Amino acid sequence: MEMLQLLERLVNIDSSSYTKQGIDEIGAILKGKFEELDFLVKKMKQQKFGNHLVIQHRDAKSPHILVIGHMDTVFPEGTARKRPFKMEGTRAYGPGVVDMKGSLVQLLYAILCMKQTGQSGYKHIQIILNSDEEIGSPSSAALILEKAKNMKYALVLEPARPDGSIVTARRGVGQFKVEVVGRAAHSGIEPEKGQSAIEELAHKIIAFHKLTDLHQGIGLNVGIIEGGSAVNTVAPRASALVDVRFSNKDQVEFILKQMKSICAKTFVPGTKTSLSGKVDRPPMEKTEQTIGLLEIIRQSGDEMGLTITDTSTGGGSDASFPSELGVATIDGLGPIGDCAHSDDEYLEIESLFDRTLLLATVLQKLSQID
The missing domain is CATH 3.40.630.10 (Zn peptidases)
Structure with missing residues (x-):
């Protein structure tokens, strides 16, 4: 054939x-x-x-x-x-x-x-x-x-x-990257001088996942995370890749507003967060x-x-x-x-x-x- x-x-x-x-x-x-x-x-x-x-x-x-x-x-x-x-x-x-x-x-x-x-x-x-x-x-x-x-x-x-x-x-599909900058410090000798980017990112990951609403067709999934420099060092950097799904165009503005709000909130004092990415497909x-x-x-x-x-x-x-x-x-x-x-x-x-x-x-x- x-x-x-x-x-x-x-x-x-x-x-x-x-x-x-x-x-x-x-x-x-x-x-x-x-x-x-x-x-x-x-x-x-x-x-x-x-x-x-x-x-x-x-x-x-x-x-x-x-x-x-x-x-x-x-x-x-x-x-x-x-x-x-x-x-x-x-x-x-x-x-x-x-x-x-x-x-x-x-x-x-x-x-x-x-x-x-x-x-x-x-x-x-x-x-x-x-x-x-x-x-x-x-x-x-x-x-x-x-x-x-x-x-x-x-x-x-x-x-x-x-x-x-x-x-x-x-x-629809969107791909976003969250990057957190903290401050390194020895985790055994002077941990109080550090600002953990991983800890900050962990709070944000939980908040992102709470935005998922399967009934409304909204889904956020943090699929990849990276961070830290050594096991005995307070993490100076951390990042996450976030997959976003939505069922209609009207949901995009709401999702982006919520993500920006989460990134603007600081859980670990002294850390800074940036958000980048875009909607790939409507x-x-x-x-x-x-x-x-x-x-x-x-x-x-x-x-x-x-x-x-x-x-x-x-x-x-x-x-x-x-x-x-x-x-x-x-x-x-x-x-x-x-x-x-x-x-x-x-x-x-x-x-x-x-x-x-x-x-x-x-x-x-x-x-x-x-």
Whole structure:
């Protein structure tokens, strides 16, 4: 089966967000495949990260459907050699097999399916394949926003949930750093002369975590802490990285105000605290436009005998960018799988074929809506 052969080829290429050579190798393969289908592929060259690809058919005029995928994974160089692509029973395994190399194959063959069946919906789409989604899209966010502003629909090919659900809402994501400066002193001889940055940071960590409100979709997690210079020294410095999640744009101002207030309060006299960072991705909210797009996808599923359900998730993706602009956006349209970002990541093989046909059907329907 050609689709699985291409999937194996892509999975066996290391393409972490920082492995430019591997991402560009994948980009070159896909560029050739799309050009065989009469698509024009524009390479957006990057110095630090892999090159992004902007793809549309040579006969496309003012496409109104944006399809977004990414070529990078979270796995370091050498992973593909250690555990290459394999199939066992109904599943395929390998680094990035479902997040989202399966989706790259799905997209290519959905277009091929449309061409082979005499449909022309592919002339109404524009595709962005970026290289840095897994690290917050630092070099591609502006590109996505630029291309999305004139679109009516955005389809994002992150994998479907394990139960097959597609994604209609995502929480926004922010990354922040808290740095505390204290004063060093010998902890045995003259501890009273010290000002512990670690103690100060500990108070602030507890306060940050108290801001979490799962009912409201607000989450703060201090994931990494560093500090101190020696076990017998009062810590002169300490820092923490804070992951912030939120469900709607109105919550951002509240969260930032609370974080600044916590950082402004001093628990250990003499210490000083600074806060830096920003919101990387806005939330993807379930709007009326999204609901309308969801209904079209459900109708397409019904025609194939597939029941399409939807869900929300706390993870971020590039779907947040077109959604922020008011574009009707649906995510999770890739194949079904689970355990992404782990050694156990898998893809349900049958879903690769089903979701390819579903994507082709949806693209054709959307192309006919003026």
